[in-house]
Amino acid sequence: MTATTPTPPPATDAAPSAPAADAATLHTPVNAWFAAHARDLPWRRPEAGPWGVMVSEFMLQQTPVSRVLPVYEQWLKRWPRPADLAAEPPGEAVRAWGRLGYPRRALRLHAAATAITERHGGEVPDDHAALLALPGVGEYTAAAVASFAYGRRHAVLDTNVRRVLARVVTGVQYPPNATTAAERRLAQRLLPDDEATAARWAAATMELGALVCTARTPDCGRCPVAARCAWRLAGFPAHDGPPRRGQTYAGTDRQVRGMLLAVLREATGPVTQEQMDAVWDEPVQRARALDGLVADGLVEPVAQGVYRLPLE
DNA sequence: TAATCGTGGTC
């Protein structure tokens, strides 16, 4: 709703009366744009392999690329295969997660590595259903790994793709709050028939959303399908539905959990209650946050008033 | 379905 008015594309790029966007007219320009403008991200290089792709997908859940890059490099160097990670205590994954946020992802990635080692011979599965069965892998991540790592044909619906489709095809500024069946049908309908083209399309639409068709200030002048964008052709109508609920953070349990876990991460061994009490002075909320961390398996009680990152 | 779950950068 507060997005800046998009930059109009140069007149030469806009066909006078372009037809509405459809699958046939979108694949070629979007994939060509991707070929020319894709970022050189480490998990896109051949040497990353399926495990590198999976690690990146876990880290990128709700976390910007710029913050993932250094941690990704450390992880892949330290744990080049799933079995390497599975061989260490889950607490080491939590510690190495650093400040990426949502540390349960570290725990789930460790659990996924364990499952891959035990059930899949140490190889990241290439099958969507097998991927979906892994801890921390939902519909998006399963499709992303199958598509990016193995070239499979899947609709990959992340926040970028949802926004691109909402604008280019549906003609609205933003997609709904939660992914709808209609969005899935649309993504499925737009998926190229050819497997390799579909995999490229998945990465290309994501990249287009990340670099050009951004949430706040889309740069239509650089968009390969601006001439056929339904939202643009409609005159950039503003989002009407209810505003997305804000993610307030200051003073919440999440903030307290984060501060408590930071104490554990930065310590080399077990930590005393006293050390944790020092970072938050409201005792009820502090206790609730710590209980939550223990319940989630992110913190392990060692003895009365002593805690550590989980060894199992 | 809606709430919960971190952290930091941007405008």
Added chain:
DNA sequence: TGACCAAGATT
């Protein structure tokens, strides 16, 4: 300057 946003999953 505070609200919004960032390759979601789980319950």
